[in-house]
Amino acid sequence: MEIRLNLNAAPETSDRLKKAAAKKTAATESLDDAWIRILAMNNSSPDQTRLIEVKNGMSAGLIGRDPAAASKRFSKAEALRLYKGLAESQREGKLADLVKNTPANYHLITTERQFGELLAELKNESIVAVDTETTGVDVYTDVIVGISFSLPTIDKHVYIPVAHENCEQLSREYVLEGLRPILTDEGIGKVFHNAVFDIAMFRRHGSDLKGLAWDTQTAMHLLNENEAEQREGQPKGNYKLKYLAPKYLGVEGDTFDQLFGKNAQFKEVPLDLALVYAAKDTELTWRLYQFQIHHMRKTPTILEYYQSVEIPLLYVIVDMEANGYVLDLDFAKEYGERLHKRANELQAEIIKELAPFHEGSEPLNLNSPPQMRPALSVAIGVELANMDAKKTLKPLEGKYEVVAKLLEYKKITKLSGTYIDALPQKQNPTTKRWHSRYNPMGTVTGRFSSGKDEDDTSGQGFNAQNQPGEARPMFVAPPRKVLVGADFKAQEIRCVAYLSQEPVLIDAFLEGRDPYASMAATFYKRPYEEVYKNSDGSDTKERKQMKVVWLATLYGMSDFSLADMLGVKKPEATQFKKDIFGSMPKLSAWLAENEKFVQKHGYVWADKQARKRRIPDAQLKRKQIPYGKWNDPKYVESRKHNSKINRALRQATNARVQGSSSIQTKVTMVKAAEYCAKKPGWALWGSIHDELVFEVPADFTKEEANDIRDIMVNSYRWGDVVPNGTDVEVMRRWGEGMSTEEFFDGPSVISKTGEYEKRVRFVEANWQRGTIGNEGN
DNA sequence: ATTCTGAGCCAC
C-alpha cells in the first residue's frame, strides 16, 4: 500500500523507493506470498496454466528451486524455467507408467518363432487392424520402422519392429516378405486410420496391399463432418486417432509429440515403449471401427456408399498421388524471370509515386494493405475502405494509372510467389516428380480438398486444385504421353435439374441447349447463337457472366449482390431473377423445400441419401430486431445470430448440389481408375471437382477416347432422364488443349506418313514450343 | 525464432 502511494512521487524518489521495497521483499517474502504475487500478475493464459502446475509440483515435492537461486526473490521467470523440468519429469514418469502397465495381450515380435506364430494367427482372421510406424511422412522417401496388428478374434495386439536403433529385431525385408500373403490377401480385411498413408508406405516397400475394409479417419468424416469445429479451442484437423479415442471410446490418448517430443524419431523409441504406443494404435483403431460400423449400419444408404465408393477411392488416391506431375522447369524459369522483371519495374514506378504519401520510417511495402491503404488513399484523393483488388481497386483502374499498375503488380507477385516460383521448389527428391495430396473428405460437403499432408514439414505439398490458368502450362505430360482432360459439362446444374425435376432445365439438357447461353439470350435479348460461343470457339463474356450468376444464385446470393455483379440496379436484378426463376416453378419450389427440410431436421441429404450434411444452425430460433433498430449496437448479437441462420439456409441447397456432384465425380474416378488399370501406361493424373485428367500414351486411339467419354457420362447418372455431358480434350501442357476430333482428324495432324507417327511428332513439337502465353482468361 | 491470425486471392 505504501509503495503504491509513493509511485506518484517524483521519478528519482520513486525509483529509489521501488528498489528498496524490492530488496525488502526479497529478504522477507515467503514462497506463498511470492506465488500470490506472481499468479496475480497479468499472465497469458498458457503461462497461468504452467505457473499453477509448477506451484502444485512444488507443493507435491516433485520439483524444487535451484539452490543457487534460492537467495534471490522467487520470480515468474524462475517459475517458468522450472516448468520445463517439471514437464520433462512428468513425461518420463508417464512413459515409465505406460511400460509398467503394458497390457498382457500386447506382444513384441522380434524372433522368427514369434513371427511364424503370428503369421499363422493372422491367417485365421477375417479382418485385422494395421498400422505402420515410419521415419516420416514422405511416402516416397521415408521408410517403415515397424508394423502393428490387432487380431480381434484372439484379442492380440502386436508390434513388429523392423528398423529400430540398437536392438534385436527381424529385418524389414524378412518381415514384409513373410507378411506378403496376408497383406495381398483380399480375403483378410484391413482396417486403418488414414489408409492412404499406410498403403503408400507398403507400396514403397513393394507390397501391394489388398483387402482394405475400413478407414476410421474417412469414416469419421462421413459420420460427423463437423467434428473439427465442435472441439472448442482446438485447432482444425482433429480427426486424429488420439483425439477421437477419448471422445468416442473413453480412452485417454497421448499424441506422439506429447510422449516423445516434437522432433523425435520412432526408430529411437525403446521397444518396450514402442510396443505400448504402436499396439495401442491398432487396438484403438479396431475399437473405433466397431463403434463406427455399429452407427453407420443404422443408415444403410451411407454404409453402402462408404463401402462401395469411398473405400475403393482410397486406392485410387494412392495411385493418383504416386503418379504425380512432371513440371517444365525451363518454362517456369523463363516465365518467372519475365514476371520478376515486370514486377520490379512496376514496383519502382509505384513506390516513386506513392512514397511521398507514405508515413512511417520503413520503406513502403506494396504487399502490406495497412501501409498501402492510407498512402494510396491520399495519393489519389479517394478514401479507400480496403485494398480488395476486385471490389475496391478494379473500378478505379481506368481513372488512376497508379491503381492499374498496382493491380498488375499484385497479380504478378501473387502468380510468381504462389505458383511459378514456388512450385519448382517442391520436386520430390526420390521420385523427381511433384506430388500433391488429395483429401477425399477434406470438405464438409464431400468434395476433395488438396494441399500438403497435415504433418508435412518438407514444404513439398501443394494444392493441385487451385492452379491458375497461367501456372497450368508448367505442368506437362511425360515424354511420349499426353494429358486427356474430361469435364462434366454443367455438372451442378444438371444435378439441380435432376434433384428438382424442373422441366425447363431438363428439356434444355435433353435438347442439347446450353443453359448458360439460354439465360444469356434471355437477359441480353440477343440470339442464342451469338451469346453461346465466340467465333474462335471460346466462351462469350455474356455466357461466362451467366455462369457466375447462376452459381451465385444457387449459393443464395441476394438481389443486391446480383445487381452488383451484373452492373445493373437492384430492381432490374430482381426482375431478371423473377424472369429466370419465375419460369421454373418446380425449381423455386425445390429451393424452398430445401430450406424447410433443413429447418425441420437440421441436416440435408445428398443424392440417394449417400451422405448427410448436418447444419444445426438452421434450427436456431430467429431473434426479433424492431424495425429501424438494425444499427443499434444493442442488437449486434441478434444480427450475428440471425445471419448464422441465413447462412445455414443458403448452405442447405448448396450442400445438396455440391455433395451430390462430388459423389458423381468420386464414382466416376473409381470407374476411370479401373479402366486405367487395364491399360498399360495409363494413369489418373488429377481431379479438379468437375474435371478428371488422365495421363495416357500419345498413341491412344479414338476408341479409347470414346471409352473416356463413356466413363464420364455413364458412371453415375442423374436418374433416367437428365443426360450427362462431357468435353474431352488432349493436351501436351495442362490447359492447352485441342478437342479429340482435332487431335485425331484435324488437318495439322493427318499426314501421308501415317496418323500415329504424325500425331506423336505433333505432340513433340508442342512440347518443344514453350511459347505458352495464356495471359489472363 | 516460431506460431497464429486475418486479409487477400487462386480454384471449382
Next chain:
DNA sequence: AAACGTGGCTCAGAAT
C-alpha cells in the same frame, strides 16, 4: 440491414 457455397496458400503483422 445484410447481401456467395466449398476449399488452401502467402504474406504481413502480432503473439508467444
